[in-house]
Amino acid sequence: MTEPLLSVQHLGVEFDTDEGVVRAVDELSFTVAAGETLGIVGESGCGKSVTALAIMRLLPQPMGSIAGGSIRFQGEDLAKLPVARMEKIRGARIGMVFQEPMTALNPVKTVGKQLIESLLLHTDLKVEQAIRRAIEMLDHVGIPSPDIRMGEYPHQLSGGMRQRVVIAMALICRPSLLIADEPTTALDVTIQAQILELIKALQQEMGMAVILITHDLGVIAETSDNVAVMYAGRMAESGTVYDIFDDPRHPYTQGLLASIPRLDHASKTRLTTIEGMVPGLLDLPKGCRFENRCSRRQARCATHAPVIETIAEKHKVSCFNPATQPPHDAAINT
Amino acid sequence: MLRFAAGRLLQAIPVLLVVITATFLLVHSAPGGPFSAEKAVPAEVIKALEAQYQLDQPLWKQYVSYLGDIVNGNFGPSFKYPGRSVNELIAAGLPITAELGLYAMLIAVLIGISAGVFASLRPNTLQDYVPMSAAMLGICMPSFLLGPLLVLIFGIYLEWLPVSGWGDIPGDKILPSITLGAAYAAYIARLSRGQMLEVLSQDYIRTARAKGLPEPLIVVKHALRGGLIPVVAFLGPAFAGLLGGSFVVETIFQIPGLGRFYVQAAFNRDYTMILGMTIFFASLIILFNLLSDMLAIWLNPKLRHGSGAAKP
Numbered sequence: 001m002t003e004p005l006l007s008v009q010h011l012g013v014e015f016d017t018d019e020g021v022v023r024a025v026d027e028l029s030f031t032v033a034a035g036e037t038l039g040i041v042g043e044s045g046c047g048k049s050v051t052a053l054a055i056m057r058l059l060p061q062p063m064g065s066i067a068g069g070s071i072r073f074q075g076e077d078l079a080k081l082p083v084a085r086m087e088k089i090r091g092a093r094i095g096m097v098f099q100e101p102m103t104a105l106n107p108v109k110t111v112g113k114q115l116i117e118s119l120l121l122h123t124d125l126k127v128e129q130a131i132r133r134a135i136e137m138l139d140h141v142g143i144p145s146p147d148i149r150m151g152e153y154p155h156q157l158s159g160g161m162r163q164r165v166v167i168a169m170a171l172i173c174r175p176s177l178l179i180a181d182e183p184t185t186a187l188d189v190t191i192q193a194q195i196l197e198l199i200k201a202l203q204q205e206m207g208m209a210v211i212l213i214t215h216d217l218g219v220i221a222e223t224s225d226n227v228a229v230m231y232a233g234r235m236a237e238s239g240t241v242y243d244i245f246d247d248p249r250h251p252y253t254q255g256l257l258a259s260i261p262r263l264d265h266a267s268k269t270r271l272t273t274i275e276g277m278v279p280g281l282l283d284l285p286k287g288c289r290f291e292n293r294c295s296r297r298q299a300r301c302a303t304h305a306p307v308i309e310t311i312a313e314k315h316k317v318s319c320f321n322p323a324t325q326p327p328h329d330a331a332i333n334t
Numbered sequence: 335m336l337r338f339a340a341g342r343l344l345q346a347i348p349v350l351l352v353v354i355t356a357t358f359l360l361v362h363s364a365p366g367g368p369f370s371a372e373k374a375v376p377a378e379v380i381k382a383l384e385a386q387y388q389l390d391q392p393l394w395k396q397y398v399s400y401l402g403d404i405v406n407g408n409f410g411p412s413f414k415y416p417g418r419s420v421n422e423l424i425a426a427g428l429p430i431t432a433e434l435g436l437y438a439m440l441i442a443v444l445i446g447i448s449a450g451v452f453a454s455l456r457p458n459t460l461q462d463y464v465p466m467s468a469a470m471l472g473i474c475m476p477s478f479l480l481g482p483l484l485v486l487i488f489g490i491y492l493e494w495l496p497v498s499g500w501g502d503i504p505g506d507k508i509l510p511s512i513t514l515g516a517a518y519a520a521y522i523a524r525l526s527r528g529q530m531l532e533v534l535s536q537d538y539i540r541t542a543r544a545k546g547l548p549e550p551l552i553v554v555k556h557a558l559r560g561g562l563i564p565v566v567a568f569l570g571p572a573f574a575g576l577l578g579g580s581f582v583v584e585t586i587f588q589i590p591g592l593g594r595f596y597v598q599a600a601f602n603r604d605y606t607m608i609l610g611m612t613i614f615f616a617s618l619i620i621l622f623n624l625l626s627d628m629l630a631i632w633l634n635p636k637l638r639h640g641s642g643a644a645k646p
Binding site: 170 | 536537538540541542543544545546547548555556559560633634635636
């Protein structure tokens with residue numbers, strides 16, 4: 001078996017806050033093979049974005065730091081790489097698309113200047129060649145009259161256009177991994193579908209791997225090969241998209257799937273929710289982090305934290321009492 | 335841009351009118367007059383002088399004729415420097431004050447911006463605390479204290495620099511320029527630190543980092559311009575303030591600039607001189623505010639292109 005493109009093992013991320021040290025990501029492991037899409041799903045604050053920033057080594061300074069674990073990417077451990085080496089990887093071999101296209105672009109620089117910047121930095125292209133590449137790239141992400149757009153400022157573009165520019169910027173050096181952190185959350189529903197289609201098409205064409213971070217299970221089902229479900233900084237369950245959607249084992253994954261609104265239900269039924277609140281990262285329970293909300297909890301769940309275990313080829317669950325049968329409602333397309 | 339400038343210049347007319355009227359009433363209601371002196375002057379002499387300068391006319395008549403003169407750009411004769419007009423006196427003092435103001439401004443901008451940017455790169459560390467404490471001190475220290483202090487240290491104890499004068503001995507322009515510029519340098523340092531911190535926390539700085547740009551390039555190419563727009567907008571009022579505030583420094587260092595004329599005019603009840611200087615400074619403040627606002631607009635593409643609605 002060849003080494004995967006990205007292999008995150010036992011990653012921990014800590015934030016030094018006024019109230020104390022917070023462990024935002026703990027014992028997180030996953031791999032991404034070349035060309036495949038990993039969807040990371042979970043609710044706000046579960047550590048999805050922090051994981052992405054940790055891979056890019058862009059954790060907010062000076063509070064955030066990687067505390068343990070490794071991030072192996074193309075034979076190097078990003079967690080231990082010196083900053084100067086890391087700068088050669090960012091933008092060149094790993095591209096990143098952020099959630100908020102309105103603020104991700106510099107308002108006082110033209111689209112063109114921001115696009116060619118990484119080309120001039122990471123390649124030997126001359127300015128004229130870089131400009132030509134940038135125009136091609138804009139055309140590629142579906143921006144009409146790209147040569148005119150090059151000279152425009154971000155505020156002259158609509159939200160969907162800006163996100164296309166951000167994607168063009170992340171992909172212009174043809175990275176082998178793209179990390180997209182909620183790339184469609186801030187956009188209109190119609191634009192969302194277009195952007196996801198675009199990422200998918202570019203992925204197939206360039207053969208790059210994608211880590212797609214979202215809280216939208218629909219987006220995951222639509223785009224991902226493999227799925228990682230995170231809860232309160234830890235991996236709850238991971239597997240192929242079929243494992244997760246057709247055969248979810250972790251009570252949290254089941255709860256997530258059950259809470260998707262469904263068209264085939266009577267119109268007045270209340271939406272299913274998961275009772276309770278996510279524990280605060282400052283005082284995490286000793287046992288399983290989902291224990292206080294779990295319908296399948298046992299005595300030991302309160303005192304011991306479950307370790308992630310493999311139950312099928314790629315399917316892994318972190319639970320003492322995983323479900324054996326998918327609940328009736330959760331299975332998709334029944 | 336041109337319409338903006340024209341609009342602002344039109345707005346300046348009522349502002350100036352209020353300034354002129356208020357100053358006119360104030361100087362005329364102050365006790366004493368230009369010809370009251372310690373030694374007794376015969377009443378006829380004073381009467382003759384007042385008649386010569388039309389001070390025997392009713393106040394409203396003086397006001398109307400003064401306004402007429404100003405429209406023609408004539409500030410009238412000085413009461414205390416016989417035979418010289420206010421225009422001449424301003425023209426004589428302006429180059430010196432302007433030079434002093436320019437040097438002070440250069441010091442304020444160069445030291446202020448570099449200290450502010452430097453401090454913002456490592457907030458809440460020694461690199462931040464040291465320049466910011468110095469800036470706090472600079473803001474708190476009035477120029478009538480800083481000036482003599484600098485003279486004492488560099489002029490008298492160390493004997494490195496001359497203690498007073500302007501353009502007579504080499505190096506005599508250094509201390510007054512520092513004295514005048516220090517407070518503005520301190521203010522600009524604090525302003526640019528705050529703005530840089532604000533800009534450096536923006537999402538687009540993270541985007542730039544995600545592209546692999548090294549930190550110094552991020553500061554120079556992505557943060558500086560956005561961070562310095564408010565500083566540029568402050569430069570106009572600052573320069574006008576420097577010119578106006580120079581009278582303390584000019585008095586301390588015996589510099590024959592505008593500021594000293596201003597102070598003497600107030601002591602002497604030199605009505606036309608006070609009025610002329612006030613109008614002149616008011617116009618400068620309006621003009622420099624306009625210029626720096628225009629520069630700040632030009633630096634900000636969102637404002638430069640008008641309202642700039644997003645295109646679909």
